[in-house]
Amino acid sequence: MNAKQRYILLLIIDSIIVTLSVFICYYILEPFFEGYSTKLLITTSIVLLISHHIFGYLFNLYHRAWEYASIKELIAIVKGVTASVLVTTLIISIMNGYIFARLMIITWMMHLILIGGSRISWRVVRSYVFNKKEDLIPTLVVGAGRGGNLLISQMNTTPALGMKPVIAVDDDEDKRNIELSQGVRVRGTTKDIESLVNRYDIKKVVIAIPSLEKKKLNAIYEDANKTGAEVLIMPNIDDIMAGKLEVSQLKRVEVEDLLGRDPIELDDEGIAEQLEGNTILVTGAGGSIGSEICRQVVKYNPSRLVILGHGENSIYLINEELNNRLLGSVEIIPVIADVQDRDRMFEQLDKYKPEVVYHAAAHKHVPLMEANPTEAVKNNILGTKNTAEAAIAAGTKKFVLVSTDKAVNPPNVMGATKRVAEMVIQALDKESEYTRLVAVRFGNVLGSRGSVIPKFKQQIEAGGPVTVTHPDMTRYFMTIPEASRLVIQAGALANGGEIFVLDMGEPVKIVDLAKNLIRLSGYKEEEIGIEYSGIRPGEKLFEELLNEDEIHPDQIYPKIYIGKASEVELDEINKLIPKLFSNNELKNILLNFIEQKPKEDLT
Numbered sequence: 001m002n003a004k005q006r007y008i009l010l011l012i013i014d015s016i017i018v019t020l021s022v023f024i025c026y027y028i029l030e031p032f033f034e035g036y037s038t039k040l041l042i043t044t045s046i047v048l049l050i051s052h053h054i055f056g057y058l059f060n061l062y063h064r065a066w067e068y069a070s071i072k073e074l075i076a077i078v079k080g081v082t083a084s085v086l087v088t089t090l091i092i093s094i095m096n097g098y099i100f101a102r103l104m105i106i107t108w109m110m111h112l113i114l115i116g117g118s119r120i121s122w123r124v125v126r127s128y129v130f131n132k133k134e135d136l137i138p139t140l141v142v143g144a145g146r147g148g149n150l151l152i153s154q155m156n157t158t159p160a161l162g163m164k165p166v167i168a169v170d171d172d173e174d175k176r177n178i179e180l181s182q183g184v185r186v187r188g189t190t191k192d193i194e195s196l197v198n199r200y201d202i203k204k205v206v207i208a209i210p211s212l213e214k215k216k217l218n219a220i221y222e223d224a225n226k227t228g229a230e231v232l233i234m235p236n237i238d239d240i241m242a243g244k245l246e247v248s249q250l251k252r253v254e255v256e257d258l259l260g261r262d263p264i265e266l267d268d269e270g271i272a273e274q275l276e277g278n279t280i281l282v283t284g285a286g287g288s289i290g291s292e293i294c295r296q297v298v299k300y301n302p303s304r305l306v307i308l309g310h311g312e313n314s315i316y317l318i319n320e321e322l323n324n325r326l327l328g329s330v331e332i333i334p335v336i337a338d339v340q341d342r343d344r345m346f347e348q349l350d351k352y353k354p355e356v357v358y359h360a361a362a363h364k365h366v367p368l369m370e371a372n373p374t375e376a377v378k379n380n381i382l383g384t385k386n387t388a389e390a391a392i393a394a395g396t397k398k399f400v401l402v403s404t405d406k407a408v409n410p411p412n413v414m415g416a417t418k419r420v421a422e423m424v425i426q427a428l429d430k431e432s433e434y435t436r437l438v439a440v441r442f443g444n445v446l447g448s449r450g451s452v453i454p455k456f457k458q459q460i461e462a463g464g465p466v467t468v469t470h471p472d473m474t475r476y477f478m479t480i481p482e483a484s485r486l487v488i489q490a491g492a493l494a495n496g497g498e499i500f501v502l503d504m505g506e507p508v509k510i511v512d513l514a515k516n517l518i519r520l521s522g523y524k525e526e527e528i529g530i531e532y533s534g535i536r537p538g539e540k541l542f543e544e545l546l547n548e549d550e551i552h553p554d555q556i557y558p559k560i561y562i563g564k565a566s567e568v569e570l571d572e573i574n575k576l577i578p579k580l581f582s583n584n585e586l587k588n589i590l591l592n593f594i595e596q597k598p599k600e601d602l603t
């Protein structure tokens with residue numbers, strides 16, 4: 001039945017109910033009424049019919065999806081019926097000089113029962129007559145809270161989902177054996193998933209606790225995955241309530257869900273004060289981090305966003321994406337430029353005079369930079385210095401450098417150049433009267449271009465094996481959106497010269513990451529296989545986020561630490577740079593320079 005047919009059917013049903021209700025109520029209780037005539041009953045019926053359709057339109061009683069009826073829809077019926085009966089009572093009283101209170105009260109009650117019943121009956125018919133339950137996949141729902149109840153209700157009213165909720169589990173003992181929507185009971189806790197899947201022949205497990213801690217989510221996934229059932233996860237409940245996502249938009253559990261950290265809450269007010277109505281410039285805007293910074297920045301309504309990068313195609317893609325999404329609400333200005341070109345950077349920053357600069361342009365691959373150290377120096381050190389000095393000259397308020405955990409005690413060229421880039425920022429901050437310059441240091445980013453996850457996925461698709469450098473190799477991980485959000489938050493917190501570090505939780509073994517990806521791809525470890533290829537040039541077994549002397553229990557912001565290095569003079573860096581281009585021992589010069597600097601202290 002289409003929308004027009006349903007509208008006509010409801011209109012006819014309501015007209016019959018409203019027209020006959022006055023007569024039915026009168027003749028059932030006729031001995032109690034005096035002074036009524038057939039003419040008066042007909043007049044009352046006509047007035048009630050007209051007023052009911054008027055208020056039915058105002059309260060949208062004909063264009064709702066009644067197969068999904070809830071308390072909200074029933075309240076709309078009460079409002080519409082009450083308003084129509086009150087108006088009819090007033091009109092008839094004016095026409096006849098007295099009030100027929102008892103008749104109208106009984107008529108009101110009958111309207112509620114019959115009109116409400118006609119709507120709810122459609123939901124019942126749709127659920128139990130038209131839905132073919134035998135074709136639906138038996139499903140276990142993890143979570144008996146708001147998310148779980150919403151999901152079960154959606155499954156029961158939307159056969160297109162193809163799932164039949166059979167049972168639920170929840171770790172809250174107070175919810176044991178309670179009945180949720182349409183007879184679905186809580187039969188145990190998450191520890192019982194494996195036994196319940198087998199007992200009830202469950203084919204799908206849906207995790208309906210989107211705010212679940214990552215460690216707990218990992219444990220639930222492990223238990224559910226052992227059963228062979230497909231494991232899905234529900235979107236964030238706040239996004240559902242805000243209308244950004246639907247309850248039914250379930251997705252497979254991804255490695256980002258299992259290994260990503262619990263998200264950090266941003267100081268939206270402080271960030272908005274910094275970005276709203278201003279010109280923002282992002283270097284490396286076509287890269288994984290740079291493009292995500294752009295996506296996050298536009299949420300705060302800057303007047304202009306300058307997306308700068310030297311890769312034509314990547315800048316084209318992020319420019320198209322942002323313009324298609326924003327439809328002109330923010331001016332997007334694409335600029336093709338290389339941060340190594342000092343004159344070009346000064347020209348562009350002077351032209352647009354951004355209030356905030358996010359510097360994400362860098363060479364980041366450790367083995368490649370070991371083989372090409374001069375290029376690492378040009379891009380990571382000189383590129384940072386060029387951009388930062390251009391920002392100072394242009395009167396930029398905040399300059400935020402995207403740094404890395406590989407800058408801590410670096411044994412490789414990439415990490416060493418990023419540490420010197422941090423020194424450049426801190427030295428320039430001391431000399432700048434107006435511009436505040438800071439660095440943000442974090443670990444590996446899940447799914448970024450050239451990172452380990454895309455590589456592992458390609459190897460799995462090719463049938464394996466997955467290559468891991470060393471069984472004990474560990475890294476800190478975070479998601480691309482979170483890394484970008486941290487960069488933006490750091491800019492809002494910056495007083496100048498700081499190195500912001502995110503509390504990234506526990507490091508993850510790369511071999512465990514490989515095993516998770518194999519399982520999530522639907523294979524067993526024996527089918528794909530894992531091989532160890534050996535540590536590559538410049539790699540460390542364990543990454544660090546802070547030097548030992550930097551470790552401090554206090555946080556400047558929830559899950560964000562702040563470090564401030566000891567004095568580093570810009571003259572020292574200026575003397576270092578020529579040596580890097582005139583000596584074959586570039587790496588040793590870099591590492592020696594870093595080691596001779598005093599250790600950092602947290603403030």
